[in-house]
Amino acid sequence: MIKRLSHVTVWVFDQDLAKTFYVDKLGMQVREDQKMGDKMRWLTVGPKEQPDMQIALLLPSAGPLMDAETAASLRTLVEKGALSAGVLETDDVRRDYEELVKKGVTFRTPPVEQFYGIEAILKDPFGNWFSFTQSKPH
Amino acid sequence: MCERLDEPLRLPLLAGLTGLSQHAFLRRFAREFGCTPHAYLTHLRLERAKALLVAGDLPVTEVCAQVGFESLGSFSSLFARRVGESPLRYRTSVRAVIQVPDQIFGPRIPYCFRTLLTSRNFGEARARCGW
Numbered sequence: 001m002i003k004r005l006s007h008v009t010v011w012v013f014d015q016d017l018a019k020t021f022y023v024d025k026l027g028m029q030v031r032e033d034q035k036m037g038d039k040m041r042w043l044t045v046g047p048k049e050q051p052d053m054q055i056a057l058l059l060p061s062a063g064p065l066m067d068a069e070t071a072a073s074l075r076t077l078v079e080k081g082a083l084s085a086g087v088l089e090t091d092d093v094r095r096d097y098e099e100l101v102k103k104g105v106t107f108r109t110p111p112v113e114q115f116y117g118i119e120a121i122l123k124d125p126f127g128n129w130f131s132f133t134q135s136k137p138h
Numbered sequence: 139m140c141e142r143l144d145e146p147l148r149l150p151l152l153a154g155l156t157g158l159s160q161h162a163f164l165r166r167f168a169r170e171f172g173c174t175p176h177a178y179l180t181h182l183r184l185e186r187a188k189a190l191l192v193a194g195d196l197p198v199t200e201v202c203a204q205v206g207f208e209s210l211g212s213f214s215s216l217f218a219r220r221v222g223e224s225p226l227r228y229r230t231s232v233r234a235v236i237q238v239p240d241q242i243f244g245p246r247i248p249y250c251f252r253t254l255l256t257s258r259n260f261g262e263a264r265a266r267c268g269w
Contacts (some may be wrong), residue, residue: 037256
């Protein structure tokens with residue numbers, strides 16, 4: 001039986017910038033940061049309160065997984081905001097929204113009431129977007 | 139020392155950890171290990187380099203850096219002198235005899251992430267991962 005989600009990929013174009021954003025701005029932790037082969041770097045982060053899940057911040061580049069053209073298309077998709085990266089939960093979306101905006105984080109929408117909670121749409125520096133949600137109890 | 143192989147030897151720090159003077163520390167170290175701290179560190183670095191060469195796909199320059207050598211030349215020649223063959227030859231000859239998992243040390247990078255993102259042999263990497 002599938003027990004849980006342990007890793008998920010978010011495509012980024014600059015891993016230093018990604019680390020700054022996800023760690024310094026969003027307050028996540030670095031889980032692993034290690035060179036992998038000659039050029040690649042295995043960089044994973046995760047929310048402090050969820051130690052058993054990591055987001056791999058990977059660089060799309062030409063290699064066995066994709067050719068240069070595909071890597072460029074993937075980059076375009078991310079930049080155009082076509083790729084949703086998931087939902088990040090918070091216990092106070094309005095407070096966090098204010099704080100993150102001050103830190104320079106961009107949002108597509110400010111917190112808005114929905115039947116399931118209050119939701120803002122947060123964007124990373126590359127175009128990946130997350131629903132940023134304070135959920136109502138079920 | 140084991141945990142900081144990539145850093146230069148810091149005698150004052152090591153002696154400080156034991157509460158001995160540097161002089162007393164050196165004497166005690168020689169009695170316990172039969173060599174100087176520097177020689178012992180070199181031994182640890184070479185052992186670690188051997189493990190990294192056999193177990194992973196790190197290029198020799200990276201192995202060299204990870205075990206604290208500043209120059210590839212001095213690393214390679216010391217390695218060859220002590221081990222009897224160059225770092226790359228060592229990797230090949232050990233792998234010819236025993237099969238070693240791609241990654242024993244370091245982060246647990248899922249195999250196909252690692253392979254599909256780093257392998258130089260595109261076709262083989264794709265085949266191994268079922269693409």
